[in-house]
Amino acid sequence: xxxLLESGGRLVRPGGSLRLSCAxxxxxxxxxxxxxxxxxxxxxxxxxxxxxxxxxxxxxxxxRFTVSRDNYRNTVYLQMNSLTVDDTGMYYCAKDLRxxxxxxxxxxxxxxxxxxxxS
Amino acid sequence: DxxxxxxxxxxxxSLGERATINCRSSQSILYTSNNMNYLAxxxxxxxxxxxxxxxWASTRQxxxxxxxxxxxxxxxxxxxxxxxxxxxVAVYYCQQYYNSxxxxxxxxxxxx
Numbered sequence: 533x534x535x536l537l538e539s540g541g542r543l544v545r546p547g548g549s550l551r552l553s554c555a556x557x558x559x560x561x562x563x564x565x566x567x568x569x570x571x572x573x574x575x576x577x578x579x580x581x582x583x584x585x586x587x588x589x590x591x592x593x594x595x596r597f598t599v600s601r602d603n604y605r606n607t608v609y610l611q612m613n614s615l616t617v618d619d620t621g622m623y624y625c626a627k628d629l630r631x632x633x634x635x636x637x638x639x640x641x642x643x644x645x646x647x648x649x650x651s
Numbered sequence: 652d653x654x655x656x657x658x659x660x661x662x663x664x665s666l667g668e669r670a671t672i673n674c675r676s677s678q679s680i681l682y683t684s685n686n687m688n689y690l691a692x693x694x695x696x697x698x699x700x701x702x703x704x705x706x707w708a709s710t711r712q713x714x715x716x717x718x719x720x721x722x723x724x725x726x727x728x729x730x731x732x733x734x735x736x737x738x739x740v741a742v743y744y745c746q747q748y749y750n751s752x753x754x755x756x757x758x759x760x761x762x763x
Contacts, residue, residue: 567753577701577744577755588751624700636748637691639712641700 534558534640536566536625541645544615552610552645554625559640561606563631567638568599568610570621570647580623583608584634592618615649622646653677653747657756664763670732672759674745679725682749689749692721692730695758696741704743705730737763 540552554566565584571577581589583599598611608625623645626638654677664670680689688708693701703712705721708728718733732739740763745756 576757577746579753579755582751590752626700629703629706634751636746636751636753637689637703637706638693638701638746639703639706641702644700 534627536627536640536642538623538625538642538645541623541647543648543650545651546616546649548615548649549611549613550615550647552612552623552625552647554608554610554642556606556608556625556627559627560631561601562603565628565634565636566601566608567626567628567636568608569624569626569638569641570619571624571644572621575621578621579636581610582628582634582636584628585632586634588634612647615647617649620647620649652752653680653749653754655745655747655754655756657743657745657759659759660757661760661762664735664761666737666763667734670735670739670761672730672743672745672761674723674728674730674756676726676728676747676749680747680749681725688724688728689747690721690723690728691746691748692719693744693746694739694741695744701744732761735761735763739763 567582568580581599626641629637629639690708692705695701709721
């Protein structure tokens with residue numbers, strides 16, 4: 533059974549940093565890209581970043597967020613720096629359906645971890 | 652970025668009726684070299700993550716009931732739920748994965 537489990541979300545002050553983790557199991561991790569998608573009531577679902585054969589970032593986080601993956605631990609990390617209130621939201625990690633290239637057709641999602649940026 | 656626009660924003664149907672949700676992309680998401688539309692539909696129930704229903708605009712994901720179907724090509728797409736059931740109450744999103752950044756529609760809330 534494919535599983536993804538996010539962790540690391542919490543309350544953080546503006547300007548602060550946070551590292552999210554996405555632990556996975558049940559599939560060949562090295563074959564699939566993993567995306568981070570955040571959700572807020574105001575902006576809905578917003579893709580943030582993906583880690584696969586290539587690394588991609590949304591313009592709003594480029595230069596502040598860094599995605600990495602540990603193929604030994606089957607885990608993806610999202611390092612978030614210089615956080616602003618606009619980064620508040622539920623952060624999901626999700627697996628690409630297709631193996632190989634970054635494809636962004638997301639067939640399995642974690643339950644999410646809540647990031648709140650507030651003073 | 653490709654903008655995805657869904658309509659209506661909310662939809663109320665009776666049990667057993669048909670529900671139709673529309674999605675339009677700001678540019679074609681049909682890749683001509685393989686004739687595939689890079690369009691997915693997701694269902695999100697309260698306090699749950701999104702669930703993939705349809706990919707390639709019309710291919711049902713494993714385990715998805717056949718009352719869910721997708722259609723369309725180019726820039727205009729439709730998700731149809733024939734004979735809506737109580738468990739279909741959710742928000743439905745379309746998403747393009749034609750290019751980066753992948754983008755989502757704003758969602759359509761389905762109520763009974």
